[in-house]
Amino acid sequence: MAGPAPAKLTPVRLWHWRRNPLRRHSDVVEGWIVLAVWMFAILAALSAGAMAAQAVGRSIEVHAVSAVLTDAAARTPADTGGYDGGRVWAAVRWTDADGSVHTGQAKVFPGAPAGTHVTVWATRGDRVVSAPVTGAAATLEAATAGALVAPAAGAAVWGVGRVVRGRLIRRRMAEWDAEWRRVGPRWGNLSGGRG
Structure with missing residues (x-):
């Protein structure tokens, strides 16, 4: 014959703040820490995501400059499978508004003669x-970029909160253990010796 079915445990929401005789100060502290961690995780995720999106937006900021080919461009492009539209690398030079001269490599059409003006x-x-x-x-x-960075930042804050909460739980268990060691031996005496 089978015994009675085990009782189903249902979680009690917000028990950290409800009044009950078993609630300790550490329970209340844990409740506030959990709330703060979730708030900071959300704020960190939103902030980090916004900053990452702005950083990527700024890194995309480039400006067009008029440059001159310093050497003639090669006549035949390397076989790249058509990815670069048949263009070739060539040395270019341009002057900034402040008068400083810069050089670099840019993709240009094959066979362009030296002195050709190109936009880079x-x-x-x-x-x-x-x-x-x-x-x-x-x-x-x-x-x-923002969507990839935001969860990582939120998870980092949540992880720190999880470590703090774990330490609080271990501390609370140690308190309960110490109290049980103090009360446990008297518990058997309270039941009148019935086992």
Whole structure:
């Protein structure tokens, strides 16, 4: 014959703040820590995501400069499978608004003679880069960066909170253990020796 079915335990929500005779000060502290950790995790995720999106947006910021080919471009492009539109690398030179001269490598059409004017894209540090993404693609890149960084930042804060909460739980268990060692021997005496 089977015994009675085990009782199903149902979690009690917000028990850290409810009044009950078993609640200790550490329970209340734990409740506030859990609430603070969730709030900080959400704030950290939102902040980190926004900062990552802004950083990617700033890194996409490049400006067009008019450059001159310093050498004639090669006549035959390398076989790249059509990815770069048949263009070849060539040395270019340009002058900034402040008069400083810069050089770099840019993709140009094959066979372009030295002295040909071309438009290249440069970063704030005057490094030649490929043409920037614009419009929806730029927004998508920035949003993707934010979406990837946000959960990581939130998880980091949540992990720290989990460690703190674990220490509180161990401390509470040690307190209960100490109290049980003090009360446990008297417990058997209270039942009148019945076992």
